[in-house]
Amino acid sequence: MNPYLLQKGVSKELDLFPHIIEFGLKKVQTIRLSSLPVETSQSFRLYYIWDGRYDWTIDDHSHILYPSDLALVLPGQSFGSPRSALDIGTFSWLSIDIGDAVFGPWSGLSPTDSRSIRKIFVLNTQPVAANLKEAGKLFQQLAQELHLQEIGFQTRVHQLTDALLILIARQLIQQSHSQRDFSGSFMKLEQELRKNLSHQWAVEEMAALVGLGTTAFTEKVKSYTGFSPLNYLINIRISEAIKLLKQTDHHLTDIALETGFYSSQHFSTTFKKLTGYTPSQFRKDNTDQP
Amino acid sequence: MNRQHDCILTIDLGTGAVRIFAFDLQGVFIGSMKGSYPTFHREPDQSEQDPEQIFITVLYVLKNLLNELIQPAGYQVTAICFSAAMHSVLPVDKKGNPIGNAITWSDNRGKKESNLLKNTPLGATIYDATGTPIHPMSPLVKITWMKNKDKDRFDKTARFLSIKSYIIQQLTGESIIDYSLASATGLFNIHTFEWEQAALDHAGISAQQLPQLVPIFYSSLRLRSEFQSSLGLSDRTKIIAGASDGCLATLGAGVWGEGKATITIEQSGAVRVVGKEVLIDEKQRLFNYVLTKDYYVSGGPTNNGGVIFEWFTREFGSFRKAFDLEDSMEGLIQEASKIPAGSDGLIFLPYLLGERAPIWNANARGCYFGLNMQHRQQHLIRATIEGILYEIYSIGKTLEEHRAIHTLSINGSFTAYPFWAQLIADIFNKPVHVKNNSDSIGLGAFLVAATEMGIYKSLEDATREIDVPGMYRPDRNNHEVYMRLFKIFERLSSKLAEDFEEIANWQSQ
Numbered sequence: 109m110n111p112y113l114l115q116k117g118v119s120k121e122l123d124l125f126p127h128i129i130e131f132g133l134k135k136v137q138t139i140r141l142s143s144l145p146v147e148t149s150q151s152f153r154l155y156y157i158w159d160g161r162y163d164w165t166i167d168d169h170s171h172i173l174y175p176s177d178l179a180l181v182l183p184g185q186s187f188g189s190p191r192s193a194l195d196i197g198t199f200s201w202l203s204i205d206i207g208d209a210v211f212g213p214w215s216g217l218s219p220t221d222s223r224s225i226r227k228i229f230v231l232n233t234q235p236v237a238a239n240l241k242e243a244g245k246l247f248q249q250l251a252q253e254l255h256l257q258e259i260g261f262q263t264r265v266h267q268l269t270d271a272l273l274i275l276i277a278r279q280l281i282q283q284s285h286s287q288r289d290f291s292g293s294f295m296k297l298e299q300e301l302r303k304n305l306s307h308q309w310a311v312e313e314m315a316a317l318v319g320l321g322t323t324a325f326t327e328k329v330k331s332y333t334g335f336s337p338l339n340y341l342i343n344i345r346i347s348e349a350i351k352l353l354k355q356t357d358h359h360l361t362d363i364a365l366e367t368g369f370y371s372s373q374h375f376s377t378t379f380k381k382l383t384g385y386t387p388s389q390f391r392k393d394n395t396d397q398p
Numbered sequence: 399m400n401r402q403h404d405c406i407l408t409i410d411l412g413t414g415a416v417r418i419f420a421f422d423l424q425g426v427f428i429g430s431m432k433g434s435y436p437t438f439h440r441e442p443d444q445s446e447q448d449p450e451q452i453f454i455t456v457l458y459v460l461k462n463l464l465n466e467l468i469q470p471a472g473y474q475v476t477a478i479c480f481s482a483a484m485h486s487v488l489p490v491d492k493k494g495n496p497i498g499n500a501i502t503w504s505d506n507r508g509k510k511e512s513n514l515l516k517n518t519p520l521g522a523t524i525y526d527a528t529g530t531p532i533h534p535m536s537p538l539v540k541i542t543w544m545k546n547k548d549k550d551r552f553d554k555t556a557r558f559l560s561i562k563s564y565i566i567q568q569l570t571g572e573s574i575i576d577y578s579l580a581s582a583t584g585l586f587n588i589h590t591f592e593w594e595q596a597a598l599d600h601a602g603i604s605a606q607q608l609p610q611l612v613p614i615f616y617s618s619l620r621l622r623s624e625f626q627s628s629l630g631l632s633d634r635t636k637i638i639a640g641a642s643d644g645c646l647a648t649l650g651a652g653v654w655g656e657g658k659a660t661i662t663i664e665q666s667g668a669v670r671v672v673g674k675e676v677l678i679d680e681k682q683r684l685f686n687y688v689l690t691k692d693y694y695v696s697g698g699p700t701n702n703g704g705v706i707f708e709w710f711t712r713e714f715g716s717f718r719k720a721f722d723l724e725d726s727m728e729g730l731i732q733e734a735s736k737i738p739a740g741s742d743g744l745i746f747l748p749y750l751l752g753e754r755a756p757i758w759n760a761n762a763r764g765c766y767f768g769l770n771m772q773h774r775q776q777h778l779i780r781a782t783i784e785g786i787l788y789e790i791y792s793i794g795k796t797l798e799e800h801r802a803i804h805t806l807s808i809n810g811s812f813t814a815y816p817f818w819a820q821l822i823a824d825i826f827n828k829p830v831h832v833k834n835n836s837d838s839i840g841l842g843a844f845l846v847a848a849t850e851m852g853i854y855k856s857l858e859d860a861t862r863e864i865d866v867p868g869m870y871r872p873d874r875n876n877h878e879v880y881m882r883l884f885k886i887f888e889r890l891s892s893k894l895a896e897d898f899e900e901i902a903n904w905q906s907q
Contacts (some may be wrong), residue, residue, distance in 0.1 A: 288712045290721040298436050320720065328721060334415065334433040334459065343433075343458060349449035354495045382457055384628025394495060 109198065111135045111157065114254065121254045124262050127212050129267075130203040131254065133247075133382075135162070136194050146188030152229070153181040153203045156240075156247050160197015165190050166235045170283065176244060178237045179319070182277065214266050223317035225277045231300055231317065235278040235301045246272045281319035290328060293318045301344055305368045311337050345369065346382055353391045360387055366368070405473040406851075407463070409456065409844035410481040410643060410836065411562055413502065413665070416456050418463050419840035421498035423853060427865055429467045430840065433459040442906075446452050446499035449488055449629055452561060453568050457625075464629055470631070475631055477617070479847035480640035482562035482598075482838050484582035487537045489544070489555035490564070494573065497554055500561050501540050504666075504701075506752075507533040508543035509760060513705065516541070516895065522682070527594045527675065529686030529694075530584035533754065538584030541601040544797045556607065563609040570619040574615070575609040578641030580870070581688040581783045586611075588676060611620050614641045614690060615850040643839050644697075647809060649857065650674055650842030650865035651833050657804035659697075659797065660788060662813040662835055667703030667791040669755075670695050672796055677800045683756045684796065690857065696800075698755025698793035702748040702786060704812040706764075709750065714775070731817050734780035739824065739876040740883050741777045744767050744770065746785030747890060749898075750827075753789070757794040761902035767890060783821065784880070788887045791825050804828065807866065809835035816870075824876040831866045 113132040115122050124127050129151050146165050155164075160258050162173040169184040181187045189195075205212065206229070210222040217225065234293065237243070250268045253261045284296070297317050301309065316324035329337045345367045352363045364375035379387050405428060410417045415434035421427055433455040443907070466474065469804075473652065485503035489561055490496050491597045515677065516532040525843045530536050535865040537558070544552045559573055567573040570578060580586040580593075585608065587594040593605045616639040620626075624632055644662075653660040658716075671677075676686045677696040686696045704834045715726035749762035766781065777800055806828050823830040845860040854860035 287720040288715075288717055288723070288726075290723065293721070295436060324720075330435065334431060339458070343435075343451060343454050347448055347454045350454070351448040380628075382454065382461070384622075384624040389624075395493065 109133060109135075112246050112255070117326070121257070125214065127205045127214050128202070129205060130201070131250070132328075133158075133198070133200045133251065134194075135198045136196050138195060140194040140247050142192045142193045144189040145192040147191065149181045149183060149185055149187045151183055151203045153187070153241065154208045154243075154272070155179040155181070156200045156243050158198040158200065158244065160195055162195055162197060162199070162241055163189065163191075166219060171236050172235060172367065176236075176239050178240045178243045178276065178279075180229065180232065180235045180280075182232075182235075183368075185235075194242060195351055198250075200244075202250070202272075206273075214269070215273075216266060217274075220312045221274075223310070224313050225273055225337070227313050228277045228316055230345050232280050232284075234280065234283055236396070237276060240279055241273060246275065277316075278319075281291070281316070284319075287319065290332060291316075294329070294332060297343075301341060302348075304368055305345060305348060308370075309341060316339075329363070341368075342378060342382075344381060349375065349379065349387070350390070353387055361390055363387070384391065403472050403474055404476045404646065405468065405634070406844055406847045407460075407468075407475055407478045407563075407642070408840045408847070409460070409478060409480050410646075410834075410839050410843065411456070411480070411565060412643065412839075413483045416452070416459055417836050417840065418459050419837075420463065420468055421428065421840075421844045422473075423476075423848065423851075425841070425844060428471070428473065429463070429837075431463045431467075432836075437502060437504075443509065444694055445502045445505040447502055447561070449496045449500045449561060449564050451851075453565055456565055457546050457629075461629060462491050464631075469630060472880065475635050477636040477638055477847045477851060479638040479843045479850075480508045480566065481643050481843045482560065482579060482640075484642045484644060485535045485540075486561040487540045487544075488553060488559045488561055488564050490559055491554060493557045494557075494567055497551055500564070502561075503535045504511050505540065506534040506760065507547070508539040511542045511546060512536075512539045516540070516682075520596065524584065524594065524597050524600065525682050526678070527587045528581070528584050528591065528597055529688075529696075530582055531590040531682055531685055531754070531758065532584070533758070534760075535754075536582075538597050538601055541585075541603060544757055545602045552602075554836075557609065558603065558607055559609055563608050563770045565691075566637065566639075567609075567621065569621055569625060571622055572619055573609040573626050574616065574639060576612055576614045576616065577640040577691075578614050578645045578687060578689050580611055580855045582642055582644075582685070586628075586688055590693065591688075608731035610637050613874055615653075617850055625702060635845055635846075636850075638850055639687055640843050645687055645695045646842030646846070647835055648842070648863065649689065649839035649845055650840065651807040651822070652861050652863070652866055653807050654681040654858060654861040655709070657802055659801075659803045659806055661784075661792065661794070661806055661808045661810075661813070662836060663703045663790065663808070663810040663818070665703055665705040665708075665811065666699060666701055667786075667790055668697055668699045669790060669797060669798055670697035671803065672696075673801065677797075678718055679796070679800070685711070685756060693857070696797070699795060700787060700789050700793060701751040701754055704786075705813065706750055707782060708746045709744070710779070712882060714778070728815075730779045731783070731815055734777045735782055735787045735817055735864065738806065738879075739873075740879040741781040741784060742772065743770075743801055743883070744773050744777045744781040745883055745890070746786075746886050747887065747894075748782040748785045748789050749783070751892075752902075755793045757819075757896065758817065759898060761895075761898045762891070762900055763901055763905075765890070765894070767809065767886070783818065784825075784883075785820050785887070786826055787818070788884050789823070790848045791884065792888060792891070794826060805831065807831045807833060809833040818871045823870040823872040825880045827872045827874070827877040829872065830870040832868055833866075838885055849904075856903070888901075
């Protein structure tokens with residue numbers, strides 16, 4: 109394996125792939141001091157270790173990486189070596205632009221899959237996928253396609269990038285839930301929903317976070333909670349809204365948007381249907397009481 | 399009036415879900431629905447629930463049940479009767495609005511407050527007066543903890559409600575607590591049926607800070623007009639206070655009178671008997687809750703019920719389908735049944751969550767004892783189930799020091815496995831009847847409502863209606879094996895006290 113470095117705007121190999129910011133392989137033969145200080149990453153980056161042992165800081169936590177491990181760094185997270193040094197070994201990295209909501213037109217993923225996978229990355233708290241040899245193979249194939257540029261290479265590069273992202277998303281789900289403990293996984297999902305209540309959650313996204321297909325997920329949630337996923341979400345939205353109505357003098361529109369309703373109209377109708385009160389009646393009744 | 403189409407709803411506010419049942423006036427089950435809500439554990443020993451989410455879930459499930467089941471079938475709701483999990487505390491302000499989340503029974507943050515009170519003369523006086531063991535589960539201890547550790551919230555609190563009182567307050571505008579639920583607060587005198595002053599003084603609150611005490615048959619409340627119209631219920635619909643889930647499960651299981659006991663095994667578990675007198679245990683191992691002025695429900699709770707078998711299954715079971723715990727548990731039970739009674743001398747102490755009755759030791763921990771090279775995986779599975787049931791038996795044995803028990807009625811999701819039911823029959827050496835727990839709670843609440851409405855003359859009369867289903871008979875040979883091993887189980891449970899403490903300290907570092 110020979111070292112290489114492809115950079116956007118510099119290497120013409122990347123001309124057809126504007127979403128790839130950097131793609132490289134580094135061999136470190138002697139420890140290089142002050143070559144990897146901890147800095148805030150500007151882009152989405154994947155590191156795959158071929159050889160050696162790396163002690164890196166990712167998102168303010170220290171992680172030790174061994175061969176076949178893959179590390180995931182999100183834009184805005186800290187990344188680097190706490191000693192600023194680059195230890196002996198070999199690793200590949202890929203830095204790409206994963207878009208704001210969905211991946212760019214290069215990706216063959218459906219918008220739903222794309223949103224779900226992005227969400228899994230963004231909400232992930234365990235940035236190291238251990239022992240992911242398949243990722244190494246994909247890195248190698250990607251390098252080959254970019255360097256050899258044989259017929260069909262543009263499609264292959266897109267496919268391999270998609271494959272890599274899917275592989276990592278699946279691995280992260282498996283790591284975070286053992287697929288044994290639905291109540292535990294559901295609690296984690298609950299927390300995410302509450303943290304991002306204003307987000308317009310789609311069932312596919314929720315299912316992806318638990319690591320199930322939409323149908324299986326809906327069925328599981330229904331038997332576990334008695335509600336469909338979206339109705340369960342409405343439960344949380346309304347209960348949070350009740351608290352805000354009682355405790356603050358926020359404007360109704362703000363409360364509606366904060367708790368994830370499209371509009372104050374949507375909020376009022378749902379609220380009235382469920383509680384029998386309009387939000388303003390409810391506020392009046394619950395704040396005027398002796 | 400056409401009474402044929404009248405029906406009664408029961409609303410059970412359980413630990414993790416609300417279950418609403420509908421019965422016609424003859425007690426024939428019409429249908430049920432449930433909706434669950436989460437429990438938050440954001441710091442060690444904390445267990446809290448969002449009161450607004452519980453309220454919304456209740457409304458939502460109620461509405462669905464009415465729209466999908468009750469109204470299409472032409473039923474008219476004449477009464478709604480409540481049941482609820484015991485020991486919850488919800489501080490509210492002057493306007494009746496919650497200050498933070500509700501604290502549920504399994505919250506253990508008051509460990510220190512509990513230990514400080516437990517072995518004092520005051521602790522003994524309060525236990526005798528209230529019937530509730532001094533333990534972090536008890537609202538007495540929880541409020542004391544809040545006074546010490548969350549003073550700000552304590553000071554702001556106008557009233558300390560239970561979750562059930564809050565839901566009833568939201569629906570009707572009044573906050574009440576029935577004698578039965580009050581009797582599990584550690585603040586209520588089970589002999590005089592008043593709040594116990596010594597307990598109030600210890601907690602630093604006054605009786606005005608608690609909801610109004612009412613009998614379980616109390617039925618003068620009505621739904622707020624907004625809910626009458628949004629739910630399509632009449633202004634004559636009675637809201638009946640009802641009781642605690644434990645007492646109602648006992649009532650609904652038909653365990654009424656001498657010689658009977660009921661065993662419930664859900665995540666946690668309990669063994670209970672009913673009697674006209676308080677059961678006095680000088681070691682403070684048993685609870686005495688009330689249903690009415692004539693009936694005491696006494697017994698002991700365990701932390702380590704089905705939750706332990708679920709733990710075992712998650713960690714060691716094989717999962718053919720993702721997230722299918724049921725399927726995996728059934729597989730393990732099948733494996734366990736291939737091993738002889740007594741697991742060839744392998745004994746399991748199930749105290750992974752510390753234990754309540756009868757050892758009342760929060761530091762107790764789990765332990766497999768007697769492992770040898772002949773033991774296979776199946777032995778560990780069987781020993782795990784046997785250990786959970788030995789613990790249940792040790793509560794039953796404590797109760798038998800006070801009352802004779804001839805037959806058992808068992809309920810709860812884990813007793814639905816025939817293997818578990820047979821094991822209970824064998825260990826206790828008594829015939830066992832099986833009932834479904836949420837059905838028992840629902841039926842118990844129905845019987846309270848129906849008695850209030852004059853359909854039955856008394857609760858005793860009402861329980862005669864309950865048919866007692868299928869029976870498991872004990873196997874004497876297995877019983878003898880279990881008793882020899884149970885002696886060792888019991889000895890280990892007390893002998894290890896010092897080591898439990900040391901290891902618990904080490905683990906909490």
